[in-house]
Every structure is written in C-alpha cells, then in structure tokens.
Amino acid sequence: MEYRKDYFAETQTQDLTEVGVTRQRSDALGHVTGKTQYYADRQFAGLLHLKMVRSPHHHARIKSIDVAKALKVPGVVRILTAKDVPQNIYTILCLIQVEPNDEPVLAFDKVRFKGEQIVAVLAESEAAARDAAAKVKIVYEVLPAVFDVEEALKPGAPLVNEYHGRNYFTYEGHHCRRVRHGDVERAFAKADHVVEEMYQSSPIEHAPTETTGCIVVPDQNDRYTCYSNTQALYFTLDNTALILNSPFHKLRLVGGTVGGGFGGKVDVITEPIAFLAAMLTKRPVKYEYSREEEMQVSSPRAAERIYIKDGLMKDGRITARKVTLYVDAGAYSRHSPYGTTKAAAHMPGPYTIPNVWVDCHCVYTNRTPSSAMRGFGVTIGDFALEVQMDKLARLIGMDPMEFRILNAYRDGDMKAHQKQVEGAALVECVQAAADLARWPIDDRSKTASSLKREV
Amino acid sequence: MTKVAVEFTLNTREQNEFVETGSTLLSALRDRLGLYGTKAGCHQGTCGACTVIIDGEPHLSCLTLAERCRGKDVTTLEGLAPAGALHPLQQAFMDGFAAQCGFCTPGMILAAKCLLDRNPDPTRDEVVDAISGNICRCTGYEPIIAAILTAAQGLRKPARKRA
Numbered sequence: 074m075e076y077r078k079d080y081f082a083e084t085q086t087q088d089l090t091e092v093g094v095t096r097q098r099s100d101a102l103g104h105v106t107g108k109t110q111y112y113a114d115r116q117f118a119g120l121l122h123l124k125m126v127r128s129p130h131h132h133a134r135i136k137s138i139d140v141a142k143a144l145k146v147p148g149v150v151r152i153l154t155a156k157d158v159p160q161n162i163y164t165i166l167c168l169i170q171v172e173p174n175d176e177p178v179l180a181f182d183k184v185r186f187k188g189e190q191i192v193a194v195l196a197e198s199e200a201a202a203r204d205a206a207a208k209v210k211i212v213y214e215v216l217p218a219v220f221d222v223e224e225a226l227k228p229g230a231p232l233v234n235e236y237h238g239r240n241y242f243t244y245e246g247h248h249c250r251r252v253r254h255g256d257v258e259r260a261f262a263k264a265d266h267v268v269e270e271m272y273q274s275s276p277i278e279h280a281p282t283e284t285t286g287c288i289v290v291p292d293q294n295d296r297y298t299c300y301s302n303t304q305a306l307y308f309t310l311d312n313t314a315l316i317l318n319s320p321f322h323k324l325r326l327v328g329g330t331v332g333g334g335f336g337g338k339v340d341v342i343t344e345p346i347a348f349l350a351a352m353l354t355k356r357p358v359k360y361e362y363s364r365e366e367e368m369q370v371s372s373p374r375a376a377e378r379i380y381i382k383d384g385l386m387k388d389g390r391i392t393a394r395k396v397t398l399y400v401d402a403g404a405y406s407r408h409s410p411y412g413t414t415k416a417a418a419h420m421p422g423p424y425t426i427p428n429v430w431v432d433c434h435c436v437y438t439n440r441t442p443s444s445a446m447r448g449f450g451v452t453i454g455d456f457a458l459e460v461q462m463d464k465l466a467r468l469i470g471m472d473p474m475e476f477r478i479l480n481a482y483r484d485g486d487m488k489a490h491q492k493q494v495e496g497a498a499l500v501e502c503v504q505a506a507a508d509l510a511r512w513p514i515d516d517r518s519k520t521a522s523s524l525k526r527e528v
Numbered sequence: 529m530t531k532v533a534v535e536f537t538l539n540t541r542e543q544n545e546f547v548e549t550g551s552t553l554l555s556a557l558r559d560r561l562g563l564y565g566t567k568a569g570c571h572q573g574t575c576g577a578c579t580v581i582i583d584g585e586p587h588l589s590c591l592t593l594a595e596r597c598r599g600k601d602v603t604t605l606e607g608l609a610p611a612g613a614l615h616p617l618q619q620a621f622m623d624g625f626a627a628q629c630g631f632c633t634p635g636m637i638l639a640a641k642c643l644l645d646r647n648p649d650p651t652r653d654e655v656v657d658a659i660s661g662n663i664c665r666c667t668g669y670e671p672i673i674a675a676i677l678t679a680a681q682g683l684r685k686p687a688r689k690r691a
C-alpha cells in the first residue's frame with residue numbers, strides 16, 4: 074500500500090509512520106491454533122440452558138400465558154415471565170438520553186414482531202428447555218400488522234408501539250429529523266432539469282458465524298460474571314444494571330472476543346435475562362441464539378426508502394436537493410433513532426448544494442427491530458446518492474468523475490447543516506481514483522483542489 | 529439416556545469415551561473433552577465451522593454421531609502441529625491475514641489440509657471447491673484462498689522456503 078504524503082503536505086502535522094506498514098494481528102496466533110477463547114469455550118458445572126418462547130405472530134395481544142405443563146417437563150428448573158423482570162421496559166440508548174423506554178425484556182401485554190421473546194425456560198439440558206418451551210401455552214388475539222414505512226405513517230394505520238403513541242420517533246417535538254438550507258422550491262423553479270427518483274433497500278442480516286450469546290455465572294457474595302460476545306460491553310453492563318435494579322459492582326462482564334459482529338452484537342438482548350436467570354437460580358446460565366434465531370430475531374440493518382429530488386443546471390451544478398428518507402426501525406427503537414439522525418447528518422452527500430431540504434423519518438412497523446450495522450444510517454443513503462449522481466451526469470452528458478469533482482465540498486464552503494467545511498478531500502480522492510482506473514478527466518478537474526473552489 | 533463406549537484415535541492418541549447415544553462428535557469434543565478449537569456456528573451442517581478430519585476426509589462434527597467414530601482416526605485443529613510448532617497452513621493464514629474474527633478459521637484450515645494431502649498442487653478453482661462448505665463472513669474469502677495456495681507452494685518445496 075502506498076501512503077502519499079504529498080497531499081495537503083503544508084497542513085500535515087502528524088507523521089503517520091504506521092500507515093502502509095504491515096503488522097501482524099495480535100490475535101492471529103490464537104486464531105490459527107484454535108486457542109482463542111470465545112465466550113462459549115468454557116465449561117461450568119451445573120450449567121442451565123435458557124430457551125425462549127417466541128411470538129408466532131407479527132402483532133397480537135397476549136390474552137394468557139400458561140406454564141403449568143412446561144414446568145412438569147423433567148429437567149426444567151424455572152420459568153421466567155415479564156413479572157420476574159424488575160424494570161421490564163427499557164431502551165438501549167437511554168444511556169445517551171434517547172427516550173422513551175419502549176421495549177420489554179419479556180413481552181407481556183402485546184407482541185409487536187414475529188419472534189419477540191415472551192417466556193424464558195431454564196432447564197438442565199438444551200433438549201429439556203426446548204421441549205418445555207414448546208409446552209408453554211400462550212393465547213393470542215391477533216391484531217392487524219403494518220410492514221411498510223409509508224403505510225405505517227398513514228392515518229388509521231395499526232399503532233405498533235404504544236410507548237411512542239404514534240408510528241414514528243419524535244425528535245425534539247418534530248415528527249422527523251430535518252435539515253433546512255436555502256429554498257429548494259425556488260431553485261427547482263429555476264433549474265434546467267428537475268430529477269426525482271426513489272431508492273429502497275431490504276433489511277440485511279449480519280449473519281456472524283458465531284451466533285449471539287452469553288453465559289452468566291454466580292460468583293461468591295452475590296456477584297455475577299457474564300461471558301459474552303457482545304460488541305458493547307459497557308452498554309450491556311449499564312443497561313443490565315438498570316433493568317435489574319442492580320448496583321454495578323455486582324455485575325461483571327468479560328468479553329471482547331467476538332466471532333463476527335458487524336454491528337449485529339451491539340444490542341442488549343441476551344445478557345439481562347441471563348443475568349436475571351442466574352440470580353434467581355444461583356446457577357450458571359447459558360443463553361445462545363440458534364442459527365434460526367440469529368437469522369429471524371437478531372436486529373438486521375434497517376430497510377430504507379429514499380426519495381431524492383434534484384435541481385440541476387446544464388453546466389453541471391446541482392442547485393437544489395430535497396430528500397425524504399424513511400428508516401424502518403421495526404417494532405422498537407434500539408439504535409434506529411440514532412441511525413436516522415446519522416442519515417440526516419449525511420445528506421446531501423459530500424457536495425456543496427446551496428438549497429437543501431431533508432426529512433428523515435424513523436418509523437415503527439411490525440417487522441424485526443433493526444439496529445446497528447457497519448455505517449448504518451449512511452450506507453444505504455450513499456448508495457442512493459451515488460446512483461443519483463450517475464443519473465444526473467448521464468442526463469446532461471457529463472463525465473461522472475468530473476461531475477463529482479465539480480460539485481464536491483471545498484474547504485470553506487457552507488454545508489447544509491450550517492457548518493463550514495474543513496478537511497475536505499473528495500476532489501483528491503476522485504482524481505486518484507480516475508488515475509488508478511486510467512479514466513480520462515479534463516484539465517479543469519485534474520487541477521481542481523479541495524483547498525479552494527476554482528472560479 | 530444410554531451411554532456407549534467408543535474407542536478412537538484423537539490427534540494421534542488413543543481415546544476411550546463413554547458417549548450418549550445420539551450425541552454428536554462436536555459435543556464430545558467440546559463439552560466432554562474441552563477441545564474448543566472445533567467451533568459451532570449452526571449445529572445444522574450449513575456453516576462448516578465444526579469441520580474435523582476423519583480418516584483423511586473433512587467431516588462436519590455437528591452431523592457426525594460420536595458413536596460412529598469407533599475405530600476412526602479423528603484430527604482437530606489442536607492436532608495439526610506439535611505443540612509450539614505451526615503447520616504451513618497456520619503460518620500462511622497468519623501471514624496472509626486470512627483470519628479476522630477467527631471463528632471460521634479452524635474449519636477452513638482443516639478443510640484445506642484435506643485438500644493439500646490429496647492434491648499438493650491445487651488450482652485456485654480446486655481451492656475454492658475445497659472450502660465451498662465453509663462460510664466466512666469477515667474476510668471475503670480472497671485472503672483465505674491466497675493463504676491456502678501459498679501454503680501449498682511452501683509444502684511442495686519446504687527446503688527452499690526455509691532457505
């Protein structure tokens with residue numbers, strides 16, 4: 074790999090000596106010898122296995138839960154329902170002031186997505202736990218469900234999540250995350266072309282090779298250690314302490330070795346209930362997703378639908394960009410209110426556009442709650458923006474690389490978010506890409522610089 | 529639950545175990561013998577993380593009954609090289625950054641070992657075919673394929689490589 078130190082050499086203050094130098098991973102020897110210890114690579118005497126009874130419906134009222142038959146299965150030790158959870162309603166991002174708490178650890182009055190966890194069965198063996206889970210009898214009243222973000226926002230749509238009272242997350246009193254800059258409507262009226270397109274994506278499952286899970290072990294003195302493959306040890310510790318009304322010093326998390334995460338192991342789902350189970354039984358408890366659970370109930374990347382309307386001049390300048398973006402949060406917030414804010418912060422892309430209007434909606438539906446995944450809130454938006462950029466360039470017969478260089482941020486430009494651009498480097502990136510691809514670009518594009526806008 | 533006695537060779541040593549009928553080799557290795565180098569990614573024969581070598585062939589230990597291993601020769605990642613030493617495949621996986629999270633790595637290395645034992649000079653396509661039952665979600669496979677080809681080359685001319 075080549076590290077070009079000639080870019081922005083005058084402003085470069087660090088000597089990045091490690092960039093471009095090959096260094097062995099510190100965990101490589103453990104990986105190739107099978108010595109790396111993942112959370113499940115441990116044995117504990119008296120280990121109990123936890124299996125969940127999950128909702129077979131996308132949206133339903135729970136009329137009754139009967140665990141009598143399940144309790145009779147040989148090997149069953151205890152069965153947990155919502156009543157056993159001290160603070161059953163939580164939301165992961167309450168730690169960064171996201172409100173309200175909107176998700177039960179164990180569902181009790183309603184289920185809001187297919188696969189939602191309702192009853193936890195603890196047994197001496199996995200087989201006994203599975204058998205007993207199948208014998209828990211839950212009576213449901215099935216409710217109409219909504220699976221589409223725009224349908225969910227229509228009047229009369231089924232209400233998914235009562236904690237919000239409406240099918241969207243509220244941002245400081247607003248129904249969506251907004252960006253306003255200039256006057257898009259006036260700019261559309263003056264533009265040579267107005268182009269409107271719609272883009273959408275499906276949910277994407279991380280599918281790590283190691284499924285989500287943890288083991289909680291009672292220590293001496295009423296303290297508990299959790300071996301977990303979470304990507305978010307401290308989020309997990311804090312949320313668990315809140316859910317269990319427990320002092321922090323009683324809970325210990327051991328982790329950091331993750332068999333594939335990609336953002337899929339950032340939610341706090343398996344640990345609180347496994348901690349609770351270990352506290353109530355005083356025995357080690359393992360809660361591990363099966364592959365089917367990993368695919369069906371772990372949070373995927375959110376599906377998004379994005380409308381982009383652009384005002385374009387014949388000379389290649391984009392004069393207006395209006396974006397309406399919907400993030401499908403599924404039934405609960407998890408990381409989606411934050412992801413939607415990221416989506417708004419990322420628009421209108423790395424381009425200086427004088428008139429920008431952005432509405433990003435975080436919408437609740439009866440689909441599996443979505444959450445973090447590599448660049449969530451940004452990746453799908455980038456796909457939409459860059460496909461749109463190619464379409465615009467093609468429409469006016471301009472080279473797509475030159476078109477991007479023309480519109481790219483320059484230092485000192487005003488962003489739609491009312492911040493001045495600093496440290497822009499897109500022009501140089503596109504120039505380098507054109508060079509590597511042996512893609513011819515005109516002289517004006519070749520000599521352009523992020524440091525100043527050429528007149 | 530009935531238990532049966534199973535005698536087999538595990539990483540060149542004679543092993544005698546009482547296993548529950550119907551239980552898997554994967555569970556015998558991990559839960560009874562504490563050999564955690566063999567990973568479980570699905571318990572249903574789809575991911576390849578649990579691959580071990582039985583009589584020279586790659587097998588999914590999650591779908592292999594422990595009782596059916598009677599008299600067989602089983603090798604897990606722990607048995608690939610003497611303690612403190614690395615098999616050329618292990619070295620090549622390290623050098624080539626072919627292990628990221630490492631969870632697929634044991635299965636990948638053992639599947640590759642079976643290939644190289646039977647075909648010391650495989651084509652790229654033959655390597656791809658040999659690991660087609662092993663899922664990796666981190667690397668995008670290219671570094672793994674490259675590492676296996678590098679190891680094959682090293683195994684063919686060990687003397688020159690060391691020089």
Ligand code: FES
Binds near residue numbers: 577589590
């Ligand atoms: S655990 Fe055996 S193939 Fe996945």
Ligand code: FES
Binds near residue numbers: 628663
């Ligand atoms: S290195 Fe993570 S699955 Fe292959």
